[in-house]
Amino acid sequence: MSLAPIAATAGAVLLIVVARKLRDPLPKFLLPLATAILFLCFWQFAAEQAQYEVKQPDGTKRLVEIFPTPWSTLVGMQKPIMDGTLLRYAIASIYRVAIGFSLAVLIGIPVGLLAGWYLRGFQAINPLIQAMRPISPIAWIPVAVLWFGVKDSSAIFLITLSSFFPIVTGTMTAVQTIPLVYVRSAKNYGLGGFGLFRYVVFPACLPQIITSLRIALGIAWLVIVAAEMIAVDSGLGYLIMDARNANYYDRVVGAMITIGLIGIGLDFVMRRLELLDDVRWGFPKVNS
Amino acid sequence: MNFQSAGAASPKVHVAGLSKSFLRDKTELRVLDDIHLDVRAGEFVCLLGPSGCGKSTLLNIVGGFDTADAGRVEIEGRPVTGPDPRRVFVFQEYGIFPWASVWDNVALGLHDKPRDEQHRIIRHYIELVGLKGFERSFPSELSGGMRQRVALARALAVSPDVVYMDEPLGALDSLTRLQMRAELLRLWRREKMTILFVTHDVDESIQLADRILVMTPRPGRIAEVLKVDLPHPREISSPEYNRIKNRLYELLGVSHAI
Numbered sequence: 001m002s003l004a005p006i007a008a009t010a011g012a013v014l015l016i017v018v019a020r021k022l023r024d025p026l027p028k029f030l031l032p033l034a035t036a037i038l039f040l041c042f043w044q045f046a047a048e049q050a051q052y053e054v055k056q057p058d059g060t061k062r063l064v065e066i067f068p069t070p071w072s073t074l075v076g077m078q079k080p081i082m083d084g085t086l087l088r089y090a091i092a093s094i095y096r097v098a099i100g101f102s103l104a105v106l107i108g109i110p111v112g113l114l115a116g117w118y119l120r121g122f123q124a125i126n127p128l129i130q131a132m133r134p135i136s137p138i139a140w141i142p143v144a145v146l147w148f149g150v151k152d153s154s155a156i157f158l159i160t161l162s163s164f165f166p167i168v169t170g171t172m173t174a175v176q177t178i179p180l181v182y183v184r185s186a187k188n189y190g191l192g193g194f195g196l197f198r199y200v201v202f203p204a205c206l207p208q209i210i211t212s213l214r215i216a217l218g219i220a221w222l223v224i225v226a227a228e229m230i231a232v233d234s235g236l237g238y239l240i241m242d243a244r245n246a247n248y249y250d251r252v253v254g255a256m257i258t259i260g261l262i263g264i265g266l267d268f269v270m271r272r273l274e275l276l277d278d279v280r281w282g283f284p285k286v287n288s
Numbered sequence: 289m290n291f292q293s294a295g296a297a298s299p300k301v302h303v304a305g306l307s308k309s310f311l312r313d314k315t316e317l318r319v320l321d322d323i324h325l326d327v328r329a330g331e332f333v334c335l336l337g338p339s340g341c342g343k344s345t346l347l348n349i350v351g352g353f354d355t356a357d358a359g360r361v362e363i364e365g366r367p368v369t370g371p372d373p374r375r376v377f378v379f380q381e382y383g384i385f386p387w388a389s390v391w392d393n394v395a396l397g398l399h400d401k402p403r404d405e406q407h408r409i410i411r412h413y414i415e416l417v418g419l420k421g422f423e424r425s426f427p428s429e430l431s432g433g434m435r436q437r438v439a440l441a442r443a444l445a446v447s448p449d450v451v452y453m454d455e456p457l458g459a460l461d462s463l464t465r466l467q468m469r470a471e472l473l474r475l476w477r478r479e480k481m482t483i484l485f486v487t488h489d490v491d492e493s494i495q496l497a498d499r500i501l502v503m504t505p506r507p508g509r510i511a512e513v514l515k516v517d518l519p520h521p522r523e524i525s526s527p528e529y530n531r532i533k534n535r536l537y538e539l540l541g542v543s544h545a546i
Contacts, residue, residue, distance in 0.1 A: 181379050184353055189397035189446065190373035199396070203387040281386035281428050 012037045040070050068250040073257070076250025080239070090258060093224050093235040096152060097266075100159025101220045108164045108216075109209060112171025113201060122172065129168060137162035137223045141230050155227040155235070162223045163216035170212020174205035207274070207282020214270040221263050236262075298365060299326035300450060300482045301350060306359030308345060319345050321507035323359065327450070332476055332483045334497035336490065338540060342508030343486045344454055350484065351377055351452045363450070373397050375450040376443040381459045384427055384438050390414065391423040393438050397446035413441040416475070433464040437471070444479055453485045457492070469495055473520055490536045494529060495522055502539045511539050 012034040050066040065072060080086040115121045137158050148154040178201065186200040228237025236255050243251035274283045308320040319342040327333045335343045348354040350361050352370040361368045363375065376397070377383070384393045394414055398406045414423060417437040427435050436456060443451055457465045457472075469492065476483055487493055493500045500514045514535065518528055537543060 181383055182385060184371070184377065185379070185383050185385075185396070187353075188351070188371045188373065188377050189442075191396070191399070195399060199399070200385070203385065206387065277389075277426065278387050281426065 006041075009038060009041050012041075044069050044071075065249075068253050073250045073253045076248060077254035080251060080254070086239070086254075086258065089235050089239050089255075090262060092232075093228065093237065093259075094262065096155045096228075096232075096235065097159055097217070097220050097224050100156040100224075101163050101217055103156070103160040104163040104167055104216065104220075105213065107160075108167030109171055112168040112209075113175055113197060113205070115168070116172035116175025116205075117197075117201060122176075126172070129165060133165040133169065137219075138226050141227065144227070145230070150232065152232060155224060155232050158223055158227040159220045163220040166212050166216040166219060167209075170215070171205060171209050174208035174212075175201060177208075178204045203278060207279045210270070210273050210279055213273075214267065217266055217270055218263070221259070221266055225259055300329045300331070300364060301325070301327040301484060302360070302362040302365070303346075303350060304360045304362075306346070306349065306356045306361065308342070308349065308354075308356050318507040320349075320356070321509050323508070323510060325501055325510060327482055327484055329482055330480050332485065332496055332498045334493035334500045335484065335486045335503060336493045336500050336536065336540075337488060337503030337508065338505050339488055341503045341505040343488075343503050346503075346508065347377075347452050347454050347484065347486050351375065353377075373446050374448055375452065376446060376448045378436075378439050378443050378451060378453045378456045380455045381432075381435075384435060384442065386427050389424050389426055390419055390430075390438050390441075393427070394441045394445050396442055409445050413445045416444070416478075417441040417471070431464070432460045433468055436460065436468060440472070440475060444475065444481075447479075448481065450482045450484065453483060455487055456485075458487075458489075465492075470521075472496065477520075490533060490540070491524070493536070494532050495524070500532075500536065502536060 016030065016034055047065065047067045047069040051063055052066075053061045054064055056062050068076060077086065080089075111125075115125050140158055140161055141154075144154040144157050148157055182200055182204050183196075186196050191199060224235065225237035225240065228235035229241045232238055236259050239255045240252050243249070243255065273279070303323055303325045306320060306323040307318070309316045309318045311317070323346060325333075335346065337343045345354065349356050350368065352368045352372060352375075371377075385396075388396075391410060391414070394410045395406060398409060401409070414420060417440050419434065419437055419441065422430065422434065427438065430438070436459075439456070457468050460468060473496065475481075485493075485496060494516055497516055500516060502511045502514065503509065504511045514532055516522075516532060518526070522529060
């Protein structure tokens with residue numbers, strides 16, 4: 001059994017070497033795949049080191065796992081996958097992030113645009129924002145529970161709070177760094193007030209805003225799990241706490257993997273935004 | 289000495305006694321000193337000077353983006369208080385918006401016009417600068433010369449009284465620059481614009497301008513006004529062309545024979 005990881009490692013290395021010889025450049029999926037395989041191998045190997053045998057009363061031996069192997073994780077996740085719990089919990093988590101994140105976008109972008117544009121506004125609110133930004137959202141959990149109770153709204157509040165700061169800071173910086181020539185052009189052509197924001201300030205900032213949204217969504221997803229561990233009774237964070245309390249470590253790890261995969265998915269969606277006609281100009285062309 | 293004969297009509301652009309200083313390291317740096325200039329309607333005037341002589345600062349003040357410490361700037365007798373769509377700027381680069389298509393860039397000054405008229409004007413000027421077929425393209429997909437055509441179309445679309453150009457061809461390669469000069473002259477004659485054009489390129493000023501105002505470096509003063517009385521297209525090997533060229537180099541304090 002413990003030869004498997006070594007074999008797999010050798011296989012992964014061989015795969016790269018062969019592909020390297022076969023054609024240049026490498027197929028895009030190959031390196032990530034090799035890394036994933038390697039990771040699974042080391043996980044398997046490490047988990048095996050922590051296994052031990054116990055003699056049962058009837059004389060047979062039983063293998064006890066301290067930490068689940070990849071395979072036992074998959075087996076352990078069978079039930080929550082099959083009975084729909086995992087899907088339901090994932091949807092619950094995504095729903096909370098969607099609501100909380102949307103609220104942060106709706107408040108954060110206008111506040112950021114205005115505070116970035118008007119120096120007085122910036123001077124007024126920036127110190128407060130920068131002072132609140134480093135407070136971990138986790139620290140707000142007791143406050144959230146006190147204000148909103150053990151409900152969805154508690155978790156949503158935490159999401160809104162944690163994604164608001166990167167959005168507002170990113171938007172403010174974006175406005176403050178608009179090249180002067182754009183603003184001059186706009187004023188020259190008679191744009192002012194709303195038109196100036198609509199046709200110049202907002203589109204000029206959009207690439208940086210999208211980058212800040214990407215960061216904010218990452219943080220939101222990070223925080224939802226922590227929030228659900230304490231403040232609600234559904235969702236992937238709740239699944240982890242619940243499984244831990246029942247000593248189902250395979251499910252703890254399974255939920256962690258699910259969270260990671262959904263995180264990749266969310267980031268993928270955000271990256272698609274960078275390809276829109278209106279913002280493509282603001283991102284360097286990467287040929288990946 | 290610096291006043292130009294205004295003729296019968298009052299000048300389009302009138303600048304008198306204009307001065308400007310900047311504070312740098314707590315010392316006052318005089319960039320413009322007692323500038324007088326007039327531009328008549330329909331005239332193409334070049335401000336020629338070395339880098340750092342304050343010609344861009346002067347243009348920014350005339351255009352209403354900056355203020356002077358002393359002196360007057362008037363358009364048709366009325367003082368300039370700020371930027372105005374009747375007098376548009378064409379910048380060296382990045383003046384057009386990278387997030388907007390050619391069409392949307394040209395639409396910039398037309399947002400309060402009725403849709404039909406907007407479309408008619410945009411179509412007309414895109415065609416006039418030779419960008420038909422590129423309406424949906426983005427600036428990043430265009431060459432430098434084409435981008436500057438977009439900037440020209442955007443400026444012309446608002447039917448401006450005066451166009452201020454701050455080294456608009458400076459970022460182009462030399463061949464494209466020559467093409468764009470010819471293009472600019474064609475548009476100038478067709479649209480009967482008044483142009484105040486800043487450049488440090490001696491040939492550019494002789495090829496384009498009716499009059500050249502030569503500026504001295506720091507503090508910027510207008511050293512001399514040269515009239516270019518040559519018909520277009522201008523022959524760069526003609527004696528008169530070379531006389532002007534020699535005079536300009538002399539005024540700028542450099543020899544063009546290397």
